[in-house]
Amino acid sequence: xxxxxxxxxxxxxxxxxxxxxxxxxxxxxxxxxxxxxxxxxxxxxxxxxxxxxxxxxxxxxxxxxxxxxxxxxxxxxxxxxxxxxxxxxxxxxxxxxxxxxxxxxxxxxxxxxxxxxxxxxxxxxxxxxxxxxxxxxxxxxxxxxxxxxxxxxxxxxxxxxxxxxxxxxxxxxxxxxxxxxxxx
Numbered sequence: 001x002x003x004x005x006x007x008x009x010x011x012x013x014x015x016x017x018x019x020x021x022x023x024x025x026x027x028x029x030x031x032x033x034x035x036x037x038x039x040x041x042x043x044x045x046x047x048x049x050x051x052x053x054x055x056x057x058x059x060x061x062x063x064x065x066x067x068x069x070x071x072x073x074x075x076x077x078x079x080x081x082x083x084x085x086x087x088x089x090x091x092x093x094x095x096x097x098x099x100x101x102x103x104x105x106x107x108x109x110x111x112x113x114x115x116x117x118x119x120x121x122x123x124x125x126x127x128x129x130x131x132x133x134x135x136x137x138x139x140x141x142x143x144x145x146x147x148x149x150x151x152x153x154x155x156x157x158x159x160x161x162x163x164x165x166x167x168x169x170x171x172x173x174x175x176x177x178x179x180x181x182x183x184x
Contacts, residue, residue, distance in 0.1 A: 005039055005040060005050070006037065006039075006040040006041070007040065007041045007042075008025055008040055008042045008043065008089065011024060011025050011026075012024055013025060013030060013033060013040065015033075025084075025085070025086040025089065026086055030084075031081055031082055034053075034063075034084060035081055038052060038053040039051065039052045042089050042093060044089070044090055044093040046093040046096075047067070047093040047096045048093070049065045049076075049092060050065070050066050051063050051064070051065045051078060051084075053081075060080070061080070061081065062077070063079065063081065063084060064077055065092045065096070069096075074096060076092050076095060076096070078092065144180055144181050147181075153182065156182055160182070171183060
């Protein structure tokens with residue numbers, strides 16, 4: 001077997017073909033390794049997936065598992081490095097295999113993988129979850145950047161202020177017309 005991405009097989013992380021030393025999943029060495037690296041492949045009898053680390057603007061990181069089936073990319077939020085236990089990785093492989101499918105399918109087709117022979121009956125644009133809800137989309141947590149070419153719209157600001165006396169204010173316009181910038 002020839003691989004360059006580290007693989008977790010049989011509860012042990014094999015960092016490369018040449019290295020004979022492996023790390024047991026769940027040990028302090030495992031969690032130290034997770035903090036220093038950005039990807040690994042998990043192989044189990046239930047299935048195979050690739051885990052990749054994503055970074056937040058705050059500098060924190062979290063892991064997401066990816067698997068392709070029938071030219072569709074599926075993902076499961078795994079959580080922070082300190083939560084990646086062997087049980088969670090096995091549960092994720094089972095979810096990808098269709099035993100606990102409760103979620104949604106990502107809309108990014110990729111090349112078929114070795115586990116693509118298993119079919120999942122889901123509706124388009126869904127994300128699979130194991131035991132954690134999918135992290136909020138980071139663009140929804142921060143206001144838009146301040147722009148130097150911003151045009152002040154006093155009439156719209158007055159209408160927004162007038163809407164403060166009601167229970168709900170609806171801002172409606174086509175995409176790209178500046179709704180979020182106005183509210184910010």
